[in-house]
Every structure is written in C-alpha cells, then in structure tokens.
Amino acid sequence: MTTKQEIEILIVEDNPNDAEMAIRALKKNNLTNNVLVVEDGEQALDFIFSRGKFTDRKGMTHPKIVLLDLKLPKIDGLEVLKVIKENQETKIIPVVVLTSSKEERDIIESYNLGANSYIVKPVDFDKFVDAVKDLGLYWLLLNQFPN
Amino acid sequence: MDLNNSHEMQARWTRFSMILASCIPLICFLIPLNAQSSSGEPFTNRRDTIYIAAEPDYPPWSMVDENGNPDGLSVELFLAAAEAAGLTVDAKTGIWNIIMQDLAEGRIDALPLVGRTPDREAIFDFSMPYSSLHGAIFVNKKSHGIQTLEDLHDKQVLVMRGDNAEEFVRRADISEKIITTNTYEEAFNMLSRGEGDAVISQRITGILLLRQLNIRNVKPLDMHLPEFKQDFCFAVKKGDEELLKRLNEGLSIIIANNSFGEIRKRWLGNISDREITPAELLRWSLYIFIPLIILTSLLWIIILRRHVRKRTARLKEEISQHEKTVSELHHKQGLLSESEEQIRLLLNSTAEGIYGIDTDGNCTFINKSAMDALLITGQEQAIGKNMHGLIHHSKSDGSHYDIEECNILNAFKLGKGVHSNNEKLWRMDGTGFDAEYFSHPIRIDNEVKGAVVTFWDITVSKREREELKKIRNKLEEEVEERTSELKEKVNILNNNQKAMLYMVEDLNRITAELKTERKKLQESNRELEAFTYSVSHDLRAPLRAINGFSKFLLEDYSELLDEEGKRYINTIRDNATKMDQLITDMLNLSRVSKSELKPIKTDIYSLANEVYDEVASGDQKDEFEFIIEKIPPVNCDHGLMKQVWQNLIENALKYSAKSETHRIEISAKEGKSDVTYFIRDYGAGFNPRYKHKLFGLFQRLHSGDDFEGNGVGLAIIQRIIQRHEGEVGADGNPEKGAIFWFRLPKE
Secondary structure (H helix, E strand, O other): OOOOOOOOEEEEOOOHHHHHHHHHHHHHOOOOOOEEEEOOHHHHHHHHOOOHHHHHHOOOOOOOEEEEEOOOOOOOHHHHHHHHHHOOOOOOOOEEEEEOOOOHHHHHHHHHOOOOEEEEOOOOHHHHHHHHHHHHHHHHHHOOOOO | OHHHHHHHHHHHHHHHHHHHHHHHHHHHHHHHHHHHHHOOOOOOOOOOEEEEEEOOEEOOOEEEOOOOOEEOHHHHHHHHHHHHOOOEEEEEEOOHHHHHHHHHOOOOOEEEEEEOOHHHHOOEEEOOOOEEEEEEEEEEOOOOOOOOHHHHOOOEEEEEOOOHHHHHHHHOOOOOEEEEEOOHHHHHHHHHHOOOOEEEEEHHHHHHHHHHHOOOOEEEOOOOOOOOEEEEEEEEEOOOHHHHHHHHHHHHHHHHOOHHHHHHHHHHOOOOOOOOOHHHHHHHHHHHHHHHHHHHHHHHHHHHHHHHHHHHHHHHHHHHHHHHHHHHHHHHHHHHHHOHHHHHHHHHHOOOEEEEEEOOOEEEEEOHHHHHHHOOOOHHHOOOOEHHHHHOOEOOOOOEOOHHHOOOOHHHHHHOOEEEEEEEEEOOOOOEEEEEEEEEEEEEOOEEEEEEEEEEEOHHHHHHHHHHHHHHHHHHHHHHHHHHHHHHHHHHHHHHHHHHHHHHHHHHHHHHHHHHHHHHHHHHHHHHHHHHHHHHHHHHHHHHHHHHHHHHHHHHHHHHOOHHHHHHHHHHHHHHHHHHHHHHHHHHHHHHHHOOOOEEEEOHHHHHHHHHHHHOOHHHHHHOEEEEOOOOOEEEEHHHHHHHHHHHHHHHHHHHOOOOOOEEEEEEEEOOOEEEEEEEEOOOOOOHHHHHHOOOOOOOOOOOOOOOOOOOHHHHHHHHHHHOOOEEEEEEEOOOEEEEEEEEEOO
C-alpha cells in the first residue's frame, strides 16, 4: 500500500503479531480499506504531520481513526497522543488507545491527554474482535468529520 | 486635574510611540525576509477584501455606533491600518465567544481587538501590540469585605465568558465561584443589582461601561493586578502570515504619519485610568518634597537661634546668683569660727563619745556622751587625768594593759589615725564594755599636739555580729553539705548524660542504617513496579499471539484438522487464557500490596449485598438462599474491602455448586475494639488438617478438575486484612461447608 492513497485507519503498533491481529479484527468487521501500520511513535507523528518519509502526503486528509499502542519504540504512545491532541489541526482525529495494560495510571493518563477510547487488548481474540467492533466502528462510522 | 492627566497621557504616549517607531526599521527589515520565505507557500495571491468582526460592548475599544455598525478605538485603528496597507475591510459585530470561534475556524480573517495570552497564541497569530492595559476589580460600593485579591477566594466573581479575565481568574485560581456572562454589560448590571460580589475586567473598559450604563453604585478598587496585564493586538488565524505582515505594515504606517496618535487621543483623551507609574510617583515627590524640606529646615534654624539666645541670658543670671551665694557662705563661716561655744555645743550634741588628750595622754576635753558612757559625773573627774589609766587600763581578757603598748596613743606616736573595734573601755564603776574607736592626731602648725578620740559602745552590735557569725558558720556548713549532695547529683547526671550521648550516637547510627535500608527498599519497590508494568505489557503479548494465531488456525485451516487436532488447538487456547488470568491475579495481588490505604467508614451490610448482586448470576440467585444479618459498619478502605467480599462470595458460590444445600450466611460479632465478620457456606468444605495452607499463594485444596481456580484469591484477602491490621481465618470439614472469618479493629 503506498502512502499516497488516502489512509482511513492508522495502526501504531510495534508488535507485528498484534498488528496482524488488529488488521484481522478490522477485517472481521469489514473495515479493511486503507489501513496503514507504522511501527513506532516517530513514524506515527511523521505520518500525521506529513514529514520525514511521509512528506509527499502534504495536503491529504487525516486518517479517520488512529489505533495507538502505548508501549512503542522511540516516542511512546502517550507522547504521540499528547502531540496529536495539543495541535489545533490534528486534535479532532479520534485516537483509540490499544494496550495490553490495565494499569489505572495508563488509563487515566490517556483520557487526560484526550484519548477518545481505550481498549485493553484481551488475550481472547474473539473479545478483541468485539472490542474493535464496539469502539472502532463507533469512531469510524458514527463520528463524521466537520467538512 | 484634567491638565495633569492629559499631560501624563501625552508623556506616556510619546514613550510608546518612540518604542513603536524604533520597531519600524526592524519591521521593514523583516518584511522582505518574510516575503522570501513565504514565496514558496501555495497562497501568495493578494487578498484585497478581508472580513473582520468586533464585539459590541468593550468600550472604548470595541462597540457599535447609533447605526449598529462596529465602532471604537480598535475598530478605527484596524480600518486605518488596513487602508494604509491597501486592504478593504468588511466589518460586522458579534458576541465575543462566537467571533473568536469564527476566526479560529476561518470564517473571518481577523479580529481588531484581542488580548494576547499564552492560550490564545496557540490558536491565533498576533500583530504588534497597540496598547497595554491593566485589569481591575470592580465591587459594589456597599461591600466592604474585599480589599485584596485573596479576599475573592470565597466570593462570587463575574467575568465575561471567553474573555481573558476569565482565563486569568481560572489560571490564577482567584475564586471557587466564577460566574460567566455573555457580555460585560450583563456582568455590571448583575453586580449593581447585588448579584455576585465582584467583576474583573479591564479598568478603562469597566469605567466607561459603568458611565455608559449610568451605574453609580459600582466602583473599581485602587489596586493593581500585575498578573492581569493585557497587550491588545490585532489577531489573525494561526499561520496567516501574509495578512499579519500587511496589518503590521499598516500599523507602522499610521504610527509614522501620526494618525494612530490622533485616533487614540480621540477615544482615550479624557479618561482617567488612575494608573501612576513608580517613576512618575518619584518625580512628583521630588517636585513637592524637596522645597518642603528646604522650607522646614530654614524655619528650624530660626527657631533654634532664638532658643540659644534665651538660654544664654538665663545662664548669665544663674552665674551671678551663684557668686552671691558663695560670698554669703564665706561670711557665715567667719561668724561660726568665732564661736567656740558653738563648737562645744556641737560636740556635746553628738551621740559618739569624744575626748581630747595631749601628748602625755592627759585629758584636755571630754564631751557629754563620753561622760555618760563612762559614768563620769563631772568634767573635773577627767580633765588633766591620764585617760589610759582612767578608762583603758585593762585588755579585753581583764589583764593589765601597759601604757607603752596603748593603741590610742599610737595616733600621735605614728602621726596618723588609728582604729580598733576589739578592745574594751572601762567605766568608773569598774565594769567594761566593748568599744570601737578612732584616734586622730591633732596638729597645730604641722606639729602634733595631741589626739582626739571618738568612741561608741558596740556591745550590742558585737553580740549580734557573733550571733550572725554563728549563723553564718551554720549556713556555711549547710551549704557545704548541700554542695556535696549537688556534686554527687551532678556526677550522676554527668554519667546519665554520657549514657544519653552514647544512646544518641547509637540512635544516629541506627537512623542512618534505617535511611540506607529505606533507600534500598524504595529502590526495590521501584524495580518491582517496573517489573509489574513490564509483566502486564510484555508477558501478555506472546499469550495474545498464541491464542490469536491458534484461533486463526482453527478458522482458516479447520478442514485440514481432525477432531483431535482441533482439541489440541483449543487446549493451547485455554491454557493461554488461564495464564492470562494468572497474570491478572498476580498483578492484582501486587496492586493490593502497594496501593495506598484510604480508610473510611464503610457500610459492610450494603457492600456485601451489592457484591452478591454483581457476582451471582441470574441462575445462582434463583438457586441460592442469601441470608445476611444486620452487620455493623467499620473503618476500612472501601475498594479493598469490596475485593475481599468479591473473593469470599465468589468462593462460597463456586464451592457450593456441586452440593445439595445452596445457602450463604453472612453474620458479624462486635467486640470492644474490633468487629469479626463471618461468611458460611454448605459446599465442598475442606480438610481442617490443611487449614494452614489455605491462605498461601498458589495453594489449592481442590483439584482444578473439581473446582477451577489458581490459589490467589484467599492470598489477596489475607494481604488486604493484614494491611488493615486485622486477622483472617477459616474452619471447615469436607462436604460440610466452610466458615471464613476476618476481624478488623474499629479504629
């Protein structure tokens, strides 16, 4: 998939297995169009702000939703969330935090920084599919962007 | 007053324009640079008509004229600056909140009046400031309680919604009760009616608005709000550099051709904002105080001079009076020396015995007191007699006192006065008395002619002295005794002090050791926390992959697997899920151990009911008899106590599943200082022989096939109860059910 296409779903996940599962969960909910996986926080921000290897995306629309892992190489998920939500232009992008941790401080911190949802990645894949369905769908389909 | 103000305004204005004028070359220098840097941007087409909006009631900066068009200092400045920059402006009015939003979202191009704040810098770009203002607190004239900013803390403070006054009161946490209004007009009307305690706004804006609304019962406090200072600028949408550049250029032009000054003067010319800078204060004090000090000094010198003159005259008079007195005294002395009789009278009137002797020791005169003391009845008994032989013949012990040794006669033998207080003088009847005497040589023309002896009876005082001496000796003895006692005590104390010092040393050492240990503990706590965090993230990821990919195998390749193969995969998935549960429980246990206790009075009766409601499934509620007595509340951490009851009730439900009797009973026993809670079931029970293993981590008394579980639940209960300084225990028999209990202190 080239980055020149419009990207609807951006998955920020360094574990390829988790990323594959997330894509499969989306597929189960018929949401496979234009998904891009980036492996660290730096790439995620480069993508959002059209810089680095994503410079050619300048002027293209923002993704409709970002699925964001918290534990990431280089720039961690909370920092990525903070940067997206502090910027006037990007703060309207729905960000769903996806993490294996049920740590209360992570949940509270994520919501403080403006996360739109928080999904604890369950070990049971079926539950994961349900969670993606409940929250991902909501933000993707029900939440229309102001044009 | 008006004259002063206009002078002051003009001075300040001159300074301000100087600063602005000095900025112009800099701006001119920057303009080509900006043009160069923005030439690569897509939007280089020059806009010639721009849309702006102004708020209707922020006098004199922004308001509407009689025709409903935007008006005011800021609006006029903006129009002038835009015209100078070759821009046509379409201006409308609107409520502040809405027009701010309009600019942020690009529906209009600029706002003429925006106070620059850090919050707003994120949304807008600002032109150079064209005015700086200070805020003020406005209060109702009847209220007296508000003097400082701190007084507002529990007061109702009114501000316009979205105004930077609101940002200021929220940022500086001025009050807990902030009321926001749509306009400042509304805020001042409310304050005037007595709703709310204070309005915070720009001083000038407030004063003008009050005048315009004809409100007389509201006044600004004479107090500065240094934190609420405001630079007024034009604002454009963030990133609209082209427009900003042109507006700055326009501003520079109207400053340079002085139309800026005229506009400003027209709107602000006759308004007092009552602000005086420290420099102006200093200048005023120089004008007033220096002449005042010089005048006072002159007056003081005149008064001092007059005072000195008066003093000199009085002193002269006193000196002449003194001279007169001295001459009078001389005269009187002459008279006295002439009268020997008078001396005799004097001698006889004194209480001391006095007699005179010649160089042979014979009496030349004797006074009345001496005669009385010695029982001499007539002068003739003494005059001419040897006084040593007459009254000084024996020593104190009664032995003979040789005249050659006589101390009294030493006065003229040695030529100087002698004194004694340990000899006796003897009366005519043979009795003696202790006497003290002085014997002084009489000199005539520097030749010793005899001596005069003055004496008095010291029998009484000597006796008193001796008594005193005795008392003193006794006292000294006592003092000595006490001193030695004290010394002993001091010794003991010294020893104690030494012991104390050793103890303090020990304590210091122990404290230092404790500190090190604590540091180590904190270190290991930190490590533990990092470990748990890592476990909760990293250990789960492989489990997720095992479970997820096994599932994919089932979904995508099910036709290649027979039933046994599918069972294997399901077993893999079950185990991954179990391990996840195990990790969850362990994390739970560690959270229970490290979370901070927040004890509050907790209604255990409601809590247990609530937990049963949540934990028991619909079927279980139909099958089970849940009996709970009215049990007392206790002080404990609500969240942790809920966890305890969750584990206990879950256990009771689980272990009763295969039994005939489905009943859970909860009761309590209140002691003097503690409460014990019991939960009883009629389930599988346990062998009391293994009671001690019940609360151990990962310890199970039933196989996983009979009852699922991993042996963490009871360990968590024990940890929670121990953290509350309580006790936990259980009794039971196989197939007869179990009673679990825990005891918590009331305090």
